[in-house]
Amino acid sequence: MNKKTKFITIGIIAIFSFTSLFIFSFIFFPNLQTSINSSNDNGRTLQEEVSNITIIIDYSGVKDNEIYSNITLINFNTTVYHAILNCSEIKVQDYG
Structure with missing residues (x-):
């Protein structure tokens, strides 16, 4: 060929x-x-309560790491933002 x-x-x-x-x-x-939860579009389930959460805030050597254990979140405020807000002071700036 x-x-x-x-x-x-x-x-x-x-x-x-x-x-x-x-x-x-x-x-x-x-x-x-298939999604985990077909009734919810993004596959996430809304939970009323989550418990036994451990959060480690790593400051990469600037100062000692902070460890928060056995955190319980209730009333459907169960996001990572709510968990960190429960442990420390957060300042949010919107640059959008």
Whole structure:
């Protein structure tokens, strides 16, 4: 085979491979990645209470690390922001 025929053959094989990939991944198996909680769009569940949390604030050698243990968060205020707010003083600046 000459050089042009080889390039055409390789191109056809590559197009067939990519087409097969899309057919198998999107048409035959559309729901391979299901969310943890289908009722919630981002897969997270809202919890009323979380307990036994440990927070370590690392100052990277500037000063000693702070360790807070056995933290309990209630009333649906269970984010990382609420946990840190429970332990220390936070100053937030919005540059947006």
